[in-house]
Amino acid sequence: MLAHRSIICGISIILFHVCQAQPVSVYTDSIRTCLQLPRPDTGKYYLLLRLAQLPECPADTLLAYGHYWYNYTEKRHISPGRPEALYAIGLALYRKGMNPEAAERLYQAATVWERNGRNPLQLARTYELIAGIHKIMQRYADALAYYRLACRIKKTLNNEAILLSTYNGLGNTFRLLHQTDSAVHYLEKAHALTAGNELAKAQVSNNLGNIYWSLKNWLAARQWYQKALQSFETLQQPEGIAEACFNLGAIATQLQQYHAAIAYYNKSLEAVPTGQPVEHLEWIYEHLADAYFHTGNFENAYTNERAYDKIKDSLLSLQVQQSIAALKEKYETEKKEHALALEKERTARLLAANSQQFRFLCMLAGVALLITVMGFIMIRNIRRKQLLAAALAGLKEKEKQQLIQEQALKSNIAMLEGREAERQRIARDLHDRLGSTLSSVRLFMQSNQTGTPPGNSKIMLLLEEAVNDVRRISHDLSDNVLIKYGLEEALKDLKDTIESTGRLQVTLYQQAVDGLPADTASEIYYIVRELAANAVKHSDASRLFIQLLQDNRLLHLTVEDNGSGFNPAVTHKGIGLHNIEIRARKIGAQYTIDARTGKGSCFCFAIPLP
CATH class of the missing domain: 3.30.565.10 (Histidine kinase-like ATPase, C-terminal domain)
Known part of the structure; x- marks a missing residue:
């Protein structure tokens, strides 16, 4: 296996150099041939993984590798490799500028990682990339939601350094939403994590300077632009130096420090690399001319103004050329559309020649279809009537049964009510009549106890028990306490x-x-x-x-x-x-x-x- 991997790594390196100059089909065909070899093993999977992650490779090539990788994982049922392949496809689509398609593939990869919970850091990075795509498409609210998901996941990993990119993304998104307080909060948190990362420090500092510029807080903006300039100079990055110097010159102009502004503008002009858009040079010359004018150096002001006009004229000439090219393209398009219209007219005449026969055939087909539809409707109506009759009969039977049940319930309720009335009547009779009689006999016996035979005491006990029994029965039958x-x-x-x-x-x-x-x-x-x-x-x-x-x-x-x-x-x-x-x-x-x-x-x- 180690020998296989060594060979594959060698192939990957060779293909990386080849992909810089060869068309896509040359090396994608070689990969297809490799995958068709007998006895597939993990070496092929490893090869595809490396190829789909080649740096500085054309996006079309990476996309082809990503699709080969995904198809291989599906065919061989390599479930852990499926989200990795989807991520590679999404990244290639993103590099091609196909943002909606890229976001869809990345979301599919994130769904798999979220479900299996195996790679939280990669899941967070995927959410960050999705957020960046939404930001490009100006869907700032969606971008903010995905950055927050990434931030929540990274915080669980107990490694604050990995939050740098997330905080930077949150700050930039809040800046685009014009929520400057939140933007400054997250960008300052990002800047605190940039130790040892000059590029990130430069970018974050520049973003903070842009926010304070929009708030017209010139001193704070100058402080952050100066930090960005220091980082760009450490990195020897001319584009960043030119931008930072121009921003510092603009702030000096706002503070009416024109000599400092001239120094920064000249430094920006010196740092502009070859091939930079001429619009940037136009801005520098224009601001230089204005700064020299305010210092009284009219000669340099005139020189820079002429340079500004020259670039402006070249831009205008370019715009005129672009307009002429657009008009020419429009003319060619109209010419093609006219030829297409003539072709359509000729086709219409040919179709009109056969229209009568076609209408006749359509009429026959329509009549046949009408007869079929009418027959279907008649059969359906007959079936519906049968079903309706059966349902009506069932409903009547159900109503009949319900009526019988209601009658039975009414009878039972009436029986209970009659039974309760009878219980109340019996209770009253026991209490009012028999109870009163037994109580009277007991009182009579009690009043004549002196000199009575000994058996009378037994009679008294029986009377007492009878009175208590009558009271208990009357109490059981009656609901006087309830009433x-x-x-x-x-x-x-x-x-x-x-x-x-x-x-x-x-x-x-x-x-x-x-x-x-x-x-x-x-x-x-x-x-x-x-x-x-x-x-x-x-x-x-x-x-x-x-x-x-x-x-x-x-x-x-x-x-x-x-x-x-x-x-x-x-x-x-x-x-x-x-x-x-x-x-x-x-x-x-x-x-x-x-x-x-x-x-x-x-x-x-x-x-x-x-």
């Missing part, structure tokens, strides 16, 4: 009554409910009493939990026991559960049953309030 004191006190009384039997320990938690209708309170009370009776009779429960809470316009009732439980899907509903269901439907309550054999049972009711 007099309301649902809250009635439930407390029911709790005390159940616990007095010694068979159940009851936990009651309830909130006061305002404006609860009497019929709703009565049904809630009877539901709780029926469930408590079931817990005592059927489930062998030792604990009972009752909760009544209000939530907005709903009243939530929960009754839970720790008894033997049951299976709601299997167990047949007895009279008690049937009555509970009827009472719940009577007050419009929705309820659920959570019960399992051996695990107890829990009944939950949601009761709407008026």
